[in-house]
Amino acid sequence: MNLVTQAVPFANEAFVDFTKEENRAAMQAALNKVKSELGQTYPLHIGTETIVTEQLITSINPGNTGEVIGYVSKAxxxxxxxxxxxxxxxxxxxxxxxxxxxxxxxxxxxxxxxxxxxxxxxxxxxxxxxxxxxxxxxxxxxxxxxxxxxxxxxxxxxxxxxxxxxxxxxxxxxxxxxxxxxxxxxxxxxxxxxxxxxxxxxxxxxxxxxxxxxxxxxxxxxxxxxxxxxxxxxxxxxxxxxxxxxxxxxxxxxxxxxxxxxxxxxxxxxxxxxxxxxxxxxxxxxxxxxxxxxxGGKDGIVVDETADLEAAAQAIVASAFGFQGQKCSAGSRAFIVESVYDEMLGKIQALTEQLQVGLPEENFTTGPVIDEGSYNKILDYIEIGKSEGRLLTGGDKAEGNGYYIQPTVFADVHGRARMMQEEIFGPVLAIGKAKDWQEAIALYNDTEFGLTGAFFSTDEDRIAEALNNMHCGNLYVNRKCTGALVGAHPFGGFNMSGTxxxxxxxxxxxxxxxxxxxxxxx
Incomplete structure (x- = not known):
């Protein structure tokens, strides 16, 4: 095996292009292979010993809860x-x-x-x-x-x-x-x-x-x-x-x-x-x-009136709903200046409603949340959101034999609302209105967390101000707040987001x- 060494410059691993038929076929073949191996029992590994215990953890497919992935020994x-x-x-x-x-x-x-x-x-x-x-x-x-x-x-x-x-x-x-x-x-x-x-x-x-x-x-x-x-x-x-x-x-x-x-x-x-x-x-x-x-985090995206609104809407939806919002970097909040607020709401709603929910192995855009506990917690937060904001889209369970929830967007949510302050870790986005970009940044900063954030603007003076004043470990300008790359975006946050x-x-x-x-x- 030819091994790379430290003398070779580090480069990030390329992502697979699934629009190519050969890659789709390779992924389907891998899924078929893995499915043929489901239901095995896995041991502990302690030194040279493999130990199968009487107590087992049952791992299930969250997208098809009748399917057991495996039984894992429990220490x-x-x-x-x-x-x-x-x-x-x-x-x-x-x-x-x-x-x-x-x-x-x-x-x-x-x-x-x-x-x-x-x-x-x-x-x-x-x-x-x-x-x-x-x-x-x-x-x-x-x-x-x-x-x-x-x-x-x-x-x-x-x-x-x-x-x-x-x-x-x-x-x-x-x-x-x-x-x-x-x-x-x-x-x-x-x-x-x-x-x-x-x-x-x-x-x-x-x-x-x-x-x-x-x-x-x-x-x-x-x-x-x-x-x-x-x-x-x-x-x-x-x-x-x-x-x-x-x-x-x-x-x-x-x-x-x-x-x-x-x-x-x-x-x-x-x-x-x-x-x-x-x-x-x-x-x-x-x-x-x-x-x-x-x-973890309660991350957000700030949009001012000079921003590319289409790009900002796409970033907000991708940040909020990628992997069903189950990322510590997920953009679960957005603060938009009032002069473009209604226009942005329309764009965000339209993009969210294009997301299709379904079985991950069939490569639907949006899949299940991880387990029953998360499922019930997120649905409870959605009910809270209905009293704290205006439901734009979603707001309920989604069809399927798994833990599926509709991508959900609330508008007109106050900055101190629970939807804006507590980490939900699911496909739920809360949007608030700001009178101007400075207030939007202040609203963004008003949280105990400080992991990721994004600022959308074309005004260089405002961008400079945001770079100085938005308090988080990973701040992005004119791009989504998820997707840190090894070596390029060292990842970790402030305050209650960790060390x-x-x-x-x-x-x-x-x-x-x-x-x-x-x-x-x-």
Whole structure:
């Protein structure tokens, strides 16, 4: 296998063009292959052992709830402790493996995933309810993360360029980045491959060992990644695959005295709980646990009267309803100046009503939400919205044997309304009117979150003001607020959106390392 190295410039993985017949045929073949493998039982992976437990997680297709994706073994505290001890032992050898050698496992895995891109995407279509393009983007991002972090690990190990030191006569000084230890990786279900892969490989390529507790709604996709890493020869015990409940396994490992760091992506509520539990020092603990957290958002798009209104409407609809609004970057709010407000409402309504809801494997634009809990929560918010704003379109369940909800738009929503303040994580958009662009920015900023945002205008002075004053980790001008690319758009937010960890950025690996200065007299 010809492997890329750090000397080759990083380039983002290309997205598949599904307008081409050969790509549509390849995707259909992958879906058929994956469907023939449904219903299997998947074990835990702890070191060299694969363990099938009596308790199982049943993963179902959210777009066709009668279809079982697989049965996944469920860890308890005793198995979590076994995994911890395995990871601790493995860390003693893995931390000594040169970064360039660790990186080769990621390069190999990226190469194999690229060869099997349609198959990995097909798993997400069926288990996560993504349409073909959303699943393909997820797989492409997973490949990007592995390629990017592998290069970064090599760069940090071989160069002093990140933190050049002031020369001192008669001394040889060096700052190196050494691994932390054993970490708990808790990824979300909404990017079940990309974020799982990114969080896990960033940790292991930095020299740490990992306890991977995937989301309970998408554990089979995480197992496909685990199997891939075993296939490329990653030493046993570097990644330990231990699905389990957050209350039992998650809390146990978060409070464990040997846990060195917790890398989490998910809701604000769970992130704050992890932060609180990890802040308590357990008996025998000799460090402050490091928390790397991305906790969601209530993102929005601001449109002024000078903007390209057609482009702005398209961006608002794409940001709000891509993957059914189940992205932490989803643009669930829009603030539009009053002089173009009614015109924009018409454009947004028309574009939203063009979205077709249906089975993801048939590649409908809009699919299901992830599970029954999300389904009921979103429908409850829609009822709240009917009292807080004017329903433009949608507002109800959609047909299908799954968790389908109509793409829903509310107009005339006040900035302090629950629809504007609380993360719904579904296909619901709230629109508010502003007297001018400054008020629109103020309304945008009036939230406890601060992840992504977008500003539409052709006035350079206003754009400059927005760049300075819109308070979020990722701000885009004249484009949608979703779709961050590895290397180009380091991703992470402010306030209750998390620790601004900037996944896919040039300082991300530093979060999984500690800097050690060595000084030697010549």
């Amino acid at each position: 308890d505290q005793s198995l979590a402790e076994k995994a911890m001890q395995t990871a601790l032992t493995t860390f003693e050898t893995w931390k000594k493996v040169p970064a360039a050698e660790r990186a080769q496992y990621l390069f190999k895995a990226a190469s194999l995933m690229r060869e099997r891109k349609f198959e990995f995407s097909a798993w997400m279509v069926l288990e996560a309810g993504k349409n073909w393009a959303e699943a393909d983007a997820d797989t492409a991002e997973a490949i990007d993360f592995m390629e990017f972090y592998a290069r970064e690990a090599i760069r940090l190990s071989e160069n002093n360029e990140h933190m050049p030191l002031t020369p001192v006569a008669g001394e040889e000084n060096r700052l190196s980045y050494i691994p932390l230890g054993v970490g708990v990786v808790i990824p979300p279900w909404n990017f079940p491959l990309a974020i799982t892969v990114g969080m896990t490989t960033a940790a292991v390529v930095s020299g740490n060992t990992v306890l991977l507790k995937p989301a309970s709604t998408t554990p089979v996709i995480a197992h496909q990644f685990m199997a891939l890493m075993e296939e490329v020869g990653l030493p046993a015990g570097v990644i330990n695959y231990i699905p389990g409940s957050g209350a039992e396994v998650g809390d146990y490992l978060t409070t464990h005295p040997k846990t060195r760091f917790i890398s989490f992506t998910g809701s604000k509520e769970v992130g704050l709980r992890i932060n609180k539990l990890a802040s308590e020092t357990a008996p025998g603990q000799i460090w402050i646990k490091r928390i790397i957290a991305e906790m 601004d960890s900037k996944a896919g950025g040039y300082d991300y690996l530093l979060l999984f390392t500690q800097a050690k200065l060595t000084s030697r007299k010549k």
